[in-house]
Amino acid sequence: MFTELSDEEVLAQAAQGDKAAFGELYDRYVGRIYNYIYYRTGNQHDAEDLTARVFTRAMRHITNYKDRGVPFSAWLYRIAHNLVANWHRDNSRRQEVTLEDGIRITADSEHPETTLVRTEQQEALLHLIRDLPEDRQQLLILKFVEHMSNAEIGSIMGRTEGAVKSLYHRTLMALRDQVGDDIEQFGKDAQAGE
Amino acid sequence: MKFRWPWQKRTEEDELASLDAMLDSAFQPVSPSNDFLTGLRETLIAGEQKVLGLSRRTFQQLLLVLGAIASGVLLIFTGIRTILNIIGAFGRLRKPRGEQDPPSETVSES
Numbered sequence: 271m272f273t274e275l276s277d278e279e280v281l282a283q284a285a286q287g288d289k290a291a292f293g294e295l296y297d298r299y300v301g302r303i304y305n306y307i308y309y310r311t312g313n314q315h316d317a318e319d320l321t322a323r324v325f326t327r328a329m330r331h332i333t334n335y336k337d338r339g340v341p342f343s344a345w346l347y348r349i350a351h352n353l354v355a356n357w358h359r360d361n362s363r364r365q366e367v368t369l370e371d372g373i374r375i376t377a378d379s380e381h382p383e384t385t386l387v388r389t390e391q392q393e394a395l396l397h398l399i400r401d402l403p404e405d406r407q408q409l410l411i412l413k414f415v416e417h418m419s420n421a422e423i424g425s426i427m428g429r430t431e432g433a434v435k436s437l438y439h440r441t442l443m444a445l446r447d448q449v450g451d452d453i454e455q456f457g458k459d460a461q462a463g464e
Numbered sequence: 465m466k467f468r469w470p471w472q473k474r475t476e477e478d479e480l481a482s483l484d485a486m487l488d489s490a491f492q493p494v495s496p497s498n499d500f501l502t503g504l505r506e507t508l509i510a511g512e513q514k515v516l517g518l519s520r521r522t523f524q525q526l527l528l529v530l531g532a533i534a535s536g537v538l539l540i541f542t543g544i545r546t547i548l549n550i551i552g553a554f555g556r557l558r559k560p561r562g563e564q565d566p567p568s569e570t571v572s573e574s
Contacts, residue, residue, distance in 0.1 A: 293509045300504070304496045318500050322507075329508055392490040399490075414491035442480050449483070 277342050284332050292329055299343060300325065303350050305415045310354045310407060312400060320357060324350045344426040347408070355404060398448050406441045409434065 272280050272294035283291035303324055308317040327349055335345065399407060408427060412418045418426075420434040427434065 289509045293505060296505060296508060300501060301493075301496065305494055308494050309491065314494075314496075318496065321496070322504050325504065325508055392486075395486055395490045410487060411491065414487050415493055442483050446479055446483055449486075 278337070281332075281335065281337075281342050285335050287333060292332060295342070296325055299346055302343070302416055303346055306347065306408070306411050307350055307354060309396070309411045309415065310400070310404075311357060312396070316357065320350070320353050323353055327353075340428070341425055344428075347412075347426050351404065351408065395445075395449070398445060402441065402444070406437065406444075409437055409441060413438065 272283075272291060275294075277295070277298070280291050280294050284295055300321065304317055304321045307320045307324070308314065311317055311320065324346060328346060335342075399410060402410075405427065409423060412423045412426065420431045420438070423429075424431045424434045429437070
């Protein structure tokens with residue numbers, strides 16, 4: 271019923287209290303919001319909890335939503351961003367390494383030792399990324415998980431395309447300094463896995 | 465801006481390209497479980513219960529307000545009774561012993 275409608279058309283109906291329309295928006299964005307929160311928190315349990323809170327809050331305030339020229343997804347990401355920031359503040363003293371922070375074995379025919387080494391490097395990189403400022407984390411997740419263009423990222427983050435490009439370059443430089451001498455080996459392993 | 469020789473610049477570009485590849489491989493999309501997706505959808509869309517024609521949240525708020533009003537009325541009533549009892553007790557203390565109220569007459573069955 272809603273699958274052929276644009277986000278704005280579905281949103282207009284959801285803002286009038288149409289729960290089925292909100293369900294359509296939920297279906298379209300729950301995966302993206304979940305991925306964003308998963309990579310910001312590092313574990314599935316908190317990602318599910320925060321994702322549920324994002325959509326609960328969105329549903330509660332959908333009737334007050336006003337189109338300000340930014341995509342609906344930007345509003346959802348803003349809610350998610352705020353909830354994750356609160357989560358980090360509440361958990362800042364708790365250094366917990368969850369099992370989800372560990373291994374994600376890729377399903378291929380590589381030798382297990384090689385797979386394990388690359389996964390540890392990926393996890394090390396993800397830990398470095400979680401120490402970056404929130405806007406840089408958001409940029410990386412939107413770019414590499416959602417495969418958004420700089421323009422799309424800019425519309426969500428409230429920045430120009432040029433500013434996003436510049437921010438990305440600065441982020442890479444900062445990561446390069448932290449990764450250090452291992453960068454060549456990391457890159458080769460990453461490309462070998464493709 | 466730090467000066468770099470051409471071969472150093474190429475190295476920097478290679479490093480950034482390596483980083484780009486690393487990030488691409490590290491950030492793999494993660495799918496939430498179907499149970500989670502379905503459960504949350506049901507909770508959001510179909511799970512809102514109606515009580516007396518009101519949403520559950522509104523009903524709970526109404527109960528809280530009514531409870532607060534009832535508690536306030538009860539508190540005021542208790543306060544008034546307490547004051548009256550205190551006034552009555554002072555009154556009885558001031559009366560001389562001879563003027564104490566006579567015991568209530570009991571009707572004997574005979």
